[in-house]
Amino acid sequence: MTTQQVMAQAAQAGQSDDVLQESLMDMTTVVAIGGAGAILGLSTLSFVEEPKDHLKNILVGGAIGIIVGVGIVAYKQASSSKEMYLDNAAEVTPDFETLDRTVWHDQEQKKLLNSKGWTPSQFGYSFTF
Numbered sequence: 001m002t003t004q005q006v007m008a009q010a011a012q013a014g015q016s017d018d019v020l021q022e023s024l025m026d027m028t029t030v031v032a033i034g035g036a037g038a039i040l041g042l043s044t045l046s047f048v049e050e051p052k053d054h055l056k057n058i059l060v061g062g063a064i065g066i067i068v069g070v071g072i073v074a075y076k077q078a079s080s081s082k083e084m085y086l087d088n089a090a091e092v093t094p095d096f097e098t099l100d101r102t103v104w105h106d107q108e109q110k111k112l113l114n115s116k117g118w119t120p121s122q123f124g125y126s127f128t129f
Helices: 003-047 054-092 098-116
Strands: none
Touching: 003 054
């Protein structure tokens, strides 16, 4: 086994541990916020005359808590994915501004059309205001 293969396996093992830890943390967040919601639902029973008629407040509070917890976890995951994407994108193409991208896309389109023997359309657009 080469050194690169060993390093790759170690990185994958570390990533799987990170994913497991992150998943457990996310599950804990959802369950804890769901439990807090259920406790808030339970606390409403002291304000009614017949608590047994309002036991659904516990379930409603827990359900709302789980929904809020899932929302928090989804937002956290979306934010971390965005940061990871932006970090990696900055490393790959630091000077790929809008004009550079436009020129690159134009060149790639011309290459594609030429490779297939197509010619650009002779029909043009003109907009005036």
